[in-house]
Amino acid sequence: MxxxxxxxxxxxxxxxxxxxxxxxxxxxxxxxxxxxxxxxxxxxxxxxxxxxxxxxxxxxxxxxxxxxxxxxxxxxxxxxxxxAAPAIPHTVRLLNALADKGTTLFTLTNFGHDNFPLSQAVYPFLKRFDREYVSGRLKMIKPDPAIYAHVEKDSGIRPEALLFADDRPENIDAAAARGWQTHLFKEPQAWADRLVAEGLLSVEEAK
Known part of the structure; x- marks a missing residue:
């Protein structure tokens, strides 16, 4: 893998x-x-x-x-x-645990350019990403293949080395079609288990 x-x-x-x-x-x-x-x-x-x-x-x-x-x-x-509230506590803990370990983190989100900073002001964890791919800034929206291609080109990371979690099947399918590793998000524990299985977090870190 x-x-x-x-x-x-x-x-x-x-x-x-x-x-x-x-x-x-x-x-x-x-x-x-x-x-x-x-x-x-x-x-x-x-x-x-x-x-x-x-x-x-x-x-x-x-x-x-x-x-x-x-x-x-x-x-x-x-x-x-x-x-746009409230935060989902377990997923936030997972994000912070990954960030604390130095894992490279991106967000790829359908979000407006006006309101994303408003959410960041209230939720500091939204500032922990190494790169922010915000649809309203890019004027591209998931599941358009162009936005995934932009992430690949901008980051210089091969598709198969990206692990992407999203709650919408069409967004996951578009990423998988490009070769990304994907996780269809339904609830935090399954995402925690995936991060543990990938060796990115320990069981304790993923709680």
């Missing part, structure tokens, strides 16, 4: 929960949240942020189209760190 030269983390639902419905359920109620998400198709619009658009700019452009949801739309920007 090829020795792993870098471990690559996705962020949403791997290191930080990305279930914005939970925030809206708490703040405006489930019925209002369902109407807001259905009527504005907010997740589709948010994909533009991951692809490089401005988050505040997108919100301002949507308010005239959906004036009845202006408060909810503003929350998407103003309450970002309530939407």
């Amino acid at each position: 090829t020795e792993i030269q870098a471990v690559v983390f996705d962020i949403g639902n791997v290191l930080i929960e990305w279930q914005p419905e939970n925030f809206y359920d708490r703040t405006v109620g489930k019925a209002r949240r369902k109407a807001f998400f259905a009527d504005t198709n907010i997740h589709t619009h948010h994909a533009q942020i991951d692809a490089g658009a401005s988050l505040p700019g997108m919100i301002e452009s949507l308010i005239p189209r959906y004036p009845e949801y202006e408060p909810e739309l503003r929350m998407w920007n103003d309450n970002w760190n309530d939407l």
